[in-house]
Amino acid sequence: MKNKEAKTIWFVTGSQHLYGEETLLQVRQHGIQIAEGLGQNERIGVHVVFTDVVTGMEEIRKLFQRANTSAGCIGVMVWMHTFSPAKMWINGLKILQKPLLHLHTQFNRDIPWSSIDMDFMNLNQSAHGDREFGFIASRMRIKRKVVVGHWRAASVAKEIDDWARACLGWDDWQGAKFVRFGDNMRQVAVTEGDKVEAEMQFGFSVNTHAVGDLVETVERVSEDEIDALVQTYEESYTVSKALQENGTQRGALRDAAKIELGLSHFLKTGGFKGFTDTFEDLHGLKQLPGIAVQRLMQQGYGFAGEGDWKTAALVRAMKVMATGLSGGNAFMEDYTYHFDPEDSLVLGSHMLEVDPCLASHKPSCEIHPLGIGGKADPVRLVFNVGAGPGLNASLVDMGNRFRLVVNEVEAVEPRHSLPKLPVARVLWKPLPDMETACKAWILAGGAHHTCFSQNISSYILEDFAEIAGIELLTIDQETRISAFKKELMWNETHYGRK
Numbered sequence: 001m002k003n004k005e006a007k008t009i010w011f012v013t014g015s016q017h018l019y020g021e022e023t024l025l026q027v028r029q030h031g032i033q034i035a036e037g038l039g040q041n042e043r044i045g046v047h048v049v050f051t052d053v054v055t056g057m058e059e060i061r062k063l064f065q066r067a068n069t070s071a072g073c074i075g076v077m078v079w080m081h082t083f084s085p086a087k088m089w090i091n092g093l094k095i096l097q098k099p100l101l102h103l104h105t106q107f108n109r110d111i112p113w114s115s116i117d118m119d120f121m122n123l124n125q126s127a128h129g130d131r132e133f134g135f136i137a138s139r140m141r142i143k144r145k146v147v148v149g150h151w152r153a154a155s156v157a158k159e160i161d162d163w164a165r166a167c168l169g170w171d172d173w174q175g176a177k178f179v180r181f182g183d184n185m186r187q188v189a190v191t192e193g194d195k196v197e198a199e200m201q202f203g204f205s206v207n208t209h210a211v212g213d214l215v216e217t218v219e220r221v222s223e224d225e226i227d228a229l230v231q232t233y234e235e236s237y238t239v240s241k242a243l244q245e246n247g248t249q250r251g252a253l254r255d256a257a258k259i260e261l262g263l264s265h266f267l268k269t270g271g272f273k274g275f276t277d278t279f280e281d282l283h284g285l286k287q288l289p290g291i292a293v294q295r296l297m298q299q300g301y302g303f304a305g306e307g308d309w310k311t312a313a314l315v316r317a318m319k320v321m322a323t324g325l326s327g328g329n330a331f332m333e334d335y336t337y338h339f340d341p342e343d344s345l346v347l348g349s350h351m352l353e354v355d356p357c358l359a360s361h362k363p364s365c366e367i368h369p370l371g372i373g374g375k376a377d378p379v380r381l382v383f384n385v386g387a388g389p390g391l392n393a394s395l396v397d398m399g400n401r402f403r404l405v406v407n408e409v410e411a412v413e414p415r416h417s418l419p420k421l422p423v424a425r426v427l428w429k430p431l432p433d434m435e436t437a438c439k440a441w442i443l444a445g446g447a448h449h450t451c452f453s454q455n456i457s458s459y460i461l462e463d464f465a466e467i468a469g470i471e472l473l474t475i476d477q478e479t480r481i482s483a484f485k486k487e488l489m490w491n492e493t494h495y496g497r498k
Contacts, residue, residue, distance in 0.1 A: 007074045007171065009101075009164055010051040010067055011035035014084030014133065017055050023123055027081045028053045030107040034079070034151050043157035045324050046164035048077065055084075060092035068097045075099040075167040077160075080129030081107070082122070086136035093142055099167045099467045100144040101160065102137065104130045109150045143466055165456075166463035169317035176204035176316070178274045178302065178309055179267070181211050182281030185306035190447040193310050193397035201402060202468060204273075206309040209266075211277075215284035217269075218262030229257040233291070237365040237381060249367050249377070252287065256379035259285060260292030267301060274302025274312040279351070282375050290352035290380035291365065294424075297355040303331050304449050305353060310395040310402075311449040318393065318451045321464070327454030328357030332392060332426070334448055337434075338415075344434035345412065345427050348392075348452060352380040354424035358454065360386030368422040385426035387413045392430075392450040393461060401495045404465045405446035406458050407437055407475040426452065431477045440475045440484045471495065 013031035015024060035050035054060045067073045076098050093100075106126040137144055145163045149156040184191050195206045230253060233239060242249040267275060275296075279288050297303050302316025311331065318329040331353055338345035351370060356363050363381040370378055387410075394405045409428040418425065430437030458474050465472035471491055475484075 006072065007046055007168060008072050009046055009048045009160075009167070010070075010073050010076045011038070011048050012051050012063065012076060012078045013053045014078060014080040014089070014129065015053055015055050015082045016084055016088075019082060019122065023082070024053060024055070026123060030081060031079070034105070034107065037151060038157070038160065041157050043154060044161045044164060046074065046161075046168060048160075053081075055088075057088040057091055060089055061095065064092040064096040064098075068095065073098060074171040075101060075164065077101040077103055078133065079103045079105060080126055080133050082125045083129040083132060086132045089133065089136055090140070093137065093140055099163070099170060100137075100142065101163050102130065102133065102144050102146045103151065103156075103160075104134075104146060104148040105151045105156065107151075109152065143469065145463055145466070159459075162457065162460045163463045165321040165323075165460050166467055168323065169321040169464055170467045172273070172320040173313065173317055174203040176273045176313070177271055178204060178206045178276070178312055178316075179270060179272045180206060180208045180307050180309055181214050181275060181277045183208060183278070183307055185278050185280055188306060190396060190445075191304075191306050191308035191310070191449065195309070197397075198310070198313075198402070201470070202313070204313055206313075211281050211283050211285065214262060214266055217266045218259055218285070221258045221261045221265070225261050226254050226257045229261060230254060233257065233365055237363050239365045240367065243365060243367055243379065252367050252377060253365075253379055255286045255376070256289075256291050259287070259289050260295060263289060263292050263296060267296070272301075274316040276304050276307045276309055276312050278306045279370075279372055279375075285375065287376045287378040288352060288370060290378040293353040294356055294381050297330060297353070298328075298357045303353060305331070305333075305350060306449075308447070308449045310397065311447065311451065314393060314395045315451045317464070318453055318456050321460055322453070322455045325455040327388075328355060329451055329453045329456060330355030330358050332450045332452035334392075334450070335425075338427075339434070343415070344429065345415075346409075346430060346434075347425060347427055348385075349421075349423050349425040352378055352423065354381075354385075354426075356381050356383060356424070358385040358426065358452070359383040359424070363424070366422055380422070381424060382422050383424050384414055385411060385424070387411050388454060390428065390452060390454050391456065391458060391461075392452050393456075394446040394450045396445055396447050398445065398471075398495075401471055402468075403445065403471040403473065404461065404468075405441065405444045405473050405475070406461050407431070407441060407446075408458055408477070409437075411454075431475070432479055436479055436481060437475050439481055440473075440479055443481075443484065443488060444473045444475075
């Protein structure tokens with residue numbers, strides 16, 4: 001999931017023929033310099049490339065048409081160096097299908113007080129050229145990101161990077177395939193959803209394969225492959241005594257490795273970017289995939305349990321958005337609470353499947369009974385997640401629209417050891433406080449499954465939601481229940497109740 005070379009943001013400079021060739025040459029040189037500066041800026045995780053100076057309706061339309069069909073272009077950034085009459089942008093904006101960012105900047109940071117003249121004024125007209133473009137975009141109801149400030153400013157780079165990362169996640173969804181092994185967990189509501197509408201809205205497809213299809217792939221795994229993967233386990237993790245060579249449950253470790261290899265082969269062969277399973281449909285598998293799912297998520301696949309394809313897709317998108325950043329993104333579940341009024345906490349975990357990308361230390365490879373699913377004891381990685389800022393994000397189907405719910409949190413170190421809880425786990429304090437955050441989440445209909453992130457900000461998800469054209473509800477330090485209820489009410493009016 002490298003993005004610096006493979007994926008690009010196209011930088012387009014607007015002007016007009018009125019100014020003459022000499023001025024347009026300067027406009028081009030300035031546009032190239034800004035694009036190169038942004039492209040080389042280490043704060044921006046996607047490469048920015050200069051595309052063209054556009055001065056007429058037809059060239060704008062053709063450029064946006066090329067952007068639509070370019071596999072490498074994940075977004076278009078426009079800047080009006082001079083005044084660029086906005087009617088010439090209409091036909092191009094009507095067909096543009098890639099995310100749009102409007103950079104409101106100018107080449108020079110400062111006014112050259114002692115030398116400024118009308119030639120300088122005629123060349124550097126972004127202050128009103130961008131307002132002309134802003135009008136037509138608003139008149140056409142074009143959704144776009146607007147960034148304001150000098151192009152060398154760190155704050156500008158940060159906003160561009162947030163948007164570019166959202167573009168990466170959106171681009172990765174286009175044509176993506178997610179597989180469900182089995183169906184939804186029986187009688188569960190929030191993990192269901194309209195897969196046809198999702199493909200129309202988001203660009204990814206979700207289809208079911210019988211667990212038997214996976215079992216056939218698992219059974220084709222060779223003993224040599226299993227030997228090699230078991231050796232990787234032993235080199236990468238602290239393997240419990242029962243799973244070590246000559247241990248009483250060594251066979252279970254080999255079974256887990258066989259399942260991982262079969263899953264990996266199936267996903268690669270089918271071109272899938274994520275998957276789901278459910279402990280209610282394990283026919284032919286000896287154990288519920290634990291370490292297999294954990295390691296495949298760490299390799300970049302999206303995952304969620306109980307058939308929750310929406311969360312699996314979101315986990316994948318957030319992993320892609322976070323490319324190159326420290327920290328991780330992982331399938332998570334709010335499992336149980338610590339209601340100490342002085343230190344209220346949420347314990348996040350899942351039965352088995354928490355991504356070791358979150359681990360604060362070398363994970364332990366262990367085997368324990370699961371008590372659900374009726375299969376052999378599953379192998380899993382056990383670890384704690386370290387302290388630091390984070391968030392939980394949930395994608396839900398509200399019937400007439402998709403909704404993204406985000407809660408900013410502060411992860412904390414475990415207050416005590418958990419010797420009898422053999423799962424990966426994280427403790428966090430939800431913002432602004434336990435009561436408000438949980439109440440707002442419940443009111444919003446947020447799912448019990450989420451993507452927990454250590455490196456994606458709510459600003460990136462705000463850009464992502466806008467690109468995707470979906471509703472966003474953010475629960476953060478400023479959230480107040482009375483205002484949150486009003487936001488829910490206003491949103492129902494905007495989208496219309498189904």
